[in-house]
Amino acid sequence: MAQPRAYLDYNATAPLVPAARQAVLAALDLPGNASSIHTEGRAARARIEFARQQVAAIAGVPAAQVVFTAGGTEAANLALTPHLATPGNPRPVEWLFIAAGEHPCVLKGHRFPQARTRIVPLTADSVIDLAVLAAMLAETGDSRVMLALQAANNETGVLQPVVEAASLVHASGGVVVCDAVQAAGRIDCSVAALGADLLFFSAHKLGGPKGAGALAWAAAGTHISRVPVRGGGQERGLRAGTENIAAIAGFGAAAEVALGAREAEMERLRRLRDLLEGRLAAMFPEIEIFGGKAHRLANTSCFALADASAETLLIALDLEGLAVSSGSACSSGKVEASHVLSAMGVEATLAKGALRVSLGWDSKQADVERFAEAYGKIVNGMRARRKRAA
Template sequence: MATGQRTYLDHNATSPLRPEVAHVMARVLQLPGNASSVHAEGRAARAEIEAAREKVARLVGAKTKNVIFTSGGTEASNMVLSPSFRRLGQPGAVKLLIGATEHPCGLNGHRFAVEAAETIPVDASGILDLVWLKARLERAGNERVLVSVQLANNETGVLHPVAEAASLVHAHGGLIHTDAVQAAGKVPLDITALGVDVLTLSGHKLGGPKGVGAVVLASDQFEIAERLIRGGGQEKGHRAGTENVAAIAGFGAAAEIAQATLAEEALRLGALRDEAEAQVRRIASDAIVIAAGAERLPNTFAFAIPGLKAETALIAFDLEGIALSSGSACSSGKVKRSHVLDAMGVEPALGEGVLRVSLGWTTTKEDVVRFAEACEKVVATLYKRKASAA
């Protein structure tokens, strides 16, 4: 999306609010009632929540009753990654096995003791090591295990073999969660086909509002016994607090649009992504696309040009009117070393220069052209400065 001379290519951080979603939210913001009230105004607010719950459930192939709204993907993962997540009538897990390239909301936000959490390695392409996971589960014996694996990595776009991991985990008798925040609305998503017990979502990654997300259970035979937010009985007792009705309604609207346009958008964005990658390789023959040979989200690629630092390059692109990222946007605006690239074994000097391009519903061919023009200027300018300094 270009506003004036601006081109926004950071959809994995936040995808701009869709106009249709803004319209729904503006209407719902005018509703006066509390969704817990029994009068007509309260029932109107409740109806908006339940309609959104149905739309979010449909996006991931779940039953409506198994969708629990939260304040976002971080809270959703914090809720689920707990020893108290369990099948009804069964004890919870005593060990958490979590992918080494997971989002910080999982790696840093889980509720297991430090000594009870262990990371699952990935290969050089950033793909979960299933051989390691199988061996670790076999060593676990009767130890109850919860496994957490992203469906799609937020920095590289790499898609993990979640269904295969789920088969291994269930054969051992464990539980499995997938963080589907980046995958939802970009690739087909069905909780039953994946075989996971629970997945988590975030509204602002698919053109919905910030500040709303969801936990989606595979069935009503699962529970989170220890509530993260306690108080009233909202969300069937799973999550206390008066619901943000407008944000929830916006999330539902965004989910509905994303589902309706998924196949078309995947093809469109995949073609634009491939063109942007090709332009980078044309401009810099030594450019490296991270995980180029792996199955990735159609909207995402991360690249590095040896000798260019991400922090300097981001500023240069920004001055050219291009909004990119150096990875996750959850670090208070700081450009810092990526744990994802470290886990993949990317050479530190190269890792310091990795930039992420993530496309979305606003992205056009013109945006890719402007990105390529800016890339040529940035590379020429920064290499010239580097040569002068030498």
Template sequence: MQAGDRVYLDHNATAPVRPEVAEAVARALLDLPGNPSSVHREGRAARAALENARAQVAALLGAAPARVTFTSGGTEGANAVLSGALRRQGAPAPTRLLVGASEHPCVLAGHRFAPEATELLPVDAEGVVDLAHLEARLAALAGESLLISLQAANNETGVLQPLGAVVALARRHGRALVHSDAVQAAGRIPLNFANSGLDAVTVSAHKLAGPKGVGAVALAADVTLDPVFVRGGGQEARLRGGTENLAGIVGAGVAAEIAGRDLAAEAARLTGLREAFEAAVLARAPEAVVAGAGAARLPNTVCLAVPGLEAATALIAFDLGGVAVSSGSACASGKVGRSAVLAAMGVPPALAACALRISFGWTSRESDRDRFLTVFDRLLATLYKRRERAA
């Protein structure tokens, strides 16, 4: 996206809203005055729009519409699923949580399990969960009621987790529940929740070029979730009280439909853009490190570090140069600090302090990459001159 003379390369923080989505939201605000819970004509029209959006989101996820619950976003959904209220029908609630060490803060800080009932699952140097460790822990904890939470794709590095293997291990050792934060994956890689063996996934519309403040939880047919989201009326199958954000949900549905329609072509386009970008960066700075480069990754995400080029300084330079990038998750009140994700991967603190996240999306073009490289070249020139003076 270009606003004036600026380039936006921070789609993992939030994707610019598509014009079709904005139009759908505006129409819903103007044309759907009714409450979806009302029985009159206006209420029925609002209900129809709500259920149509639910079907659109369900189609993107490969889930049953009746098992999709709308939320205020990925954080609320993850908090609810990891509250201890998710359980298999007829089975006790989980008493222990196994969670990936490189998860998003909404998982690491948002669950309600006691510290002594929570275990971090280590990841390797590429950011992929250690399956041997997981299997050993599942075997040791046989007989306990467990919940595993693992991202589909990491928000900072784009690294994909082997969810199929995780589900297989869970079934082999006592059928632990498995939740996946699919906020970054939905609309960027194919998802088929119904066939995945997962018990719950959480997503957020604004990563799909939809409105902010809307998300969803999809549940498997044989699991239940106590109404812990927001207590009140009987909305959202009695799981989340309060009148639904109808205009936002309509926008989420349109965003999901477009993302699903364009997924294969867009993934191929963004993969090409990402690979060309990385090649150009490494040609200029051979010492640069791309986190997770040896693992399967999202098509759009690059986590890049040049030794000695600190992110705090680089971010200011890029911003002044009209390029929006980030240093990691955009959920830390704008602060630039050491990445917990890179720490879990064993990246040395000095190198982690140099990490930048560049995330492409539907607005990204080759000219955006070229604009980044123009600023990058200036930063490298300054860095190399500083090294020469210090030599």
């Protein structure tokens, strides 16, 4: 009898937590439109507003400072605009600085002219180079800058020094937009903890349904004057269109579960990740753990062997019943060179072998041990075939 599949790709999408599934099913039974004033419409509106409170708790802001979107990408598109006004600073935003390891939704989804964007390099540990950031800010003079910086990298799990970067940006009168998609439910990613001005999230990364995201802002009175989705004026005029009540309800439930169990769950996943990396290093001492010396998310491990192609490994592991990734799942299924590893200075031959194992609420020690055994068998088989051919 074949073993059940082991899913080890939570940074791409986390399976629905039971509470989110229940919330989705209950919301599907609500017949009303949340913009209607009758009893059914008010019930739908109440469900959205309850979920807004649940998501706002992760951001550490009042519910009125959260707007729902169709996902993290749309939230990034909404936030990353020069048409942003924050209380007490009427100056327009003239420059967008983007850390080199940001997700494609930031690199490609912003609304600044290309001539007004600059890339801030990473160190070899995958963190933003704060010295270079300070120098770049100084070069802009009195121009107002927006910095786009992840709380945690989706490929390596490395935690960014958002507080320190925000301090530099704020000292020059700028604003910080933080991609908290991977961080939500895994670290404290409230605006108070990170020092960011805007945060965005995605439901399906923390055990909610696909198709819901959120943008939160730290200061009441923050305003975006030009929005990409216009129409009926839903979500305080920031995101038109009838709300996806079921996805939003599931998002709220998943956020509440993740926030309540965060500390204990991350400690459990840290032990599993360390077990995995220990097994791999024992088999292959030359293996490279990317960002292994930096502060990382407890659930994420990205590693490579120079002589083991990720494309071959992914196929072989899938046949063994193991679901992992070669990096971001937002690259249309392609196995291609990682811009994150390139920004870290990783040689192309090594980067081509990079795999990412990411763990979550249903991950077990048996899954990790099974992966390590399969990885070792596949790599040793590849090496043996090459030796015979030579």
